[in-house]
Amino acid sequence: MMPATSRTPAVPAAVSLFDLTGKVAVVSGSASGMGKAASLALAAHGATVIMLDRNAAGLEVTAQEIAAAGGRAVARVHDVAEVEEAGRLFTWIDGAFGRVDFLANIAGEGIMTDPLDLTAAQIRTALENLVVGRYALCREAGSRMIRQGGGSIVNTGSLASLTALGRGHVAYSMAMGAVAQMTRELSTEWASRGVRVNAILPAQVMNPGLAERIAADPSIERTWLAGIPRGRLGRPEDIQGLIVLLASDASSWITGALIPMDGGNLAMNAGGSIGGAHAGATR
Ligand SMILES: NC(=O)c1ccc[n+]([C@@H]2O[C@H](COP(=O)([O-])OP(=O)(O)OC[C@H]3O[C@@H](n4cnc5c(N)ncnc54)[C@H](O)[C@@H]3O)[C@@H](O)[C@H]2O)c1
Numbered sequence: 033m034m035p036a037t038s039r040t041p042a043v044p045a046a047v048s049l050f051d052l053t054g055k056v057a058v059v060s061g062s063a064s065g066m067g068k069a070a071s072l073a074l075a076a077h078g079a080t081v082i083m084l085d086r087n088a089a090g091l092e093v094t095a096q097e098i099a100a101a102g103g104r105a106v107a108r109v110h111d112v113a114e115v116e117e118a119g120r121l122f123t124w125i126d127g128a129f130g131r132v133d134f135l136a137n138i139a140g141e142g143i144m145t146d147p148l149d150l151t152a153a154q155i156r157t158a159l160e161n162l163v164v165g166r167y168a169l170c171r172e173a174g175s176r177m178i179r180q181g182g183g184s185i186v187n188t189g190s191l192a193s194l195t196a197l198g199r200g201h202v203a204y205s206m207a208m209g210a211v212a213q214m215t216r217e218l219s220t221e222w223a224s225r226g227v228r229v230n231a232i233l234p235a236q237v238m239n240p241g242l243a244e245r246i247a248a249d250p251s252i253e254r255t256w257l258a259g260i261p262r263g264r265l266g267r268p269e270d271i272q273g274l275i276v277l278l279a280s281d282a283s284s285w286i287t288g289a290l291i292p293m294d295g296g297n298l299a300m301n302a303g304g305s306i307g308g309a310h311a312g313a314t315r
Contacts, residue, residue: 049282053078056129057279058173060112060166061139063090065239066188066271070136073272074279075103082125082132084110085139112139113161118168122176134279135173135185137166142241144200155203162207163214170218174227182226186278187215189231189290191297212290219288228287230278235259235294237266261306262295 057074061067062083068090075081075098083105085091091107098105106128110121125132143158145151170185177183191197192205193212212231219229236242236256242265246253256265270293277283292298300306 050077050276050280052134052276052279055079055133055279056082056125056131057134057136058082058084058125058132058169059136059138060084060110060169061188062094062107063087065138065268066234066237067136067138068094069268069270069272070138070275071105072098072101072103073269073276074134074136075105076101077276077280079104079134079279080129081105082129083107084112084121086111112137112165112169113157115160115165115168118165118172121169122172126176131180132173132176133180133183135169135183136275136279137169137185137187140166140188142201143203145203146200147202150202155206158203158207159210162204163210166211167214170214170229174218174222174229177227178222178225183228184279184283185218185227185229186275187211187229187231189215189233191233191235191292191294193231193233193290194298215290216288223287228278228283230283230287230289230291232271232274232278233290233292233294233298234266234271235292235297237268237270237293239268258306259297259300259302260295261297261300263306263309264295266293266295 052074057079059067059071059074059081062071063085064087071081071083071094083091083094086109088109091109095105095107110117140162143154145154166187173183173185189211190208192201192208197205215229215231222229274291274293
């Protein structure tokens, strides 16, 4: 038991644990879905958010929502797959903001092809977009964070970082598997220099692409839900708590983690039963 005179600090007020005031956050994919939700949450907690996407109109909408809520954000059209642009982007960030504390690599898109038809060019496109382009942003942000003495990076992976999806996702899964290893390797390289690198692995989170697939084949939603004990698909805002945690000093001892955000999908064996949802469920 602690002596009454212990100098153990009191638990800080909840808001201070996750306060991002003064931090500069770079987020890719801010025009839509999880990148947009992440940008809104980071700004709401005090960060200045540099929002990247190749969709200029979508970026503008996110920027307006953040401004209306009293947050600080700037939008910059940037294609993550154009690797040589990463250096120019961060030179501009150096001049305009002088530091970078957080990078969230969220931009990305699926690619679906029957493996018998999958071409080398399609595999290269998936790798350029999801791995090489993201690596370029990690390298640019990481070098600055090392000079500053600290920072945090989050890469969006997928269930496909660890397991197979089927349904023509071979190239996407190859890339997402690489995202997991990129995260582990960079966290191991940079942890001693104060830079944390983690990944968030979402299950199916509703976005325009998923909505189209459900509209074309409603049975696909039942297939997904059968693997999600929580009983619903993800929503973009489900990423907000994790992103703020990983951007904040509250997660200062968390690095190299691949964190599922999946309603319980990865925990459940493929032949498992969702508790309470099966006729044979025990009480
Ligand atoms: N939605 C899911 O079910 C799910 C599940 C696991 C992983 N993910 C991954 O999470 C990330 C975000 O997914 P989402 O559901 O928010 O998608 P979304 O389609 O709602 O948004 C993706 C955003 O990324 C942008 N983008 C795509 N490629 C880009 C590039 N090369 N350069 C700049 N911007 C680019 C798009 O313009 C779009 O604004 C993606 O990497 C996706 O692969 C999604």
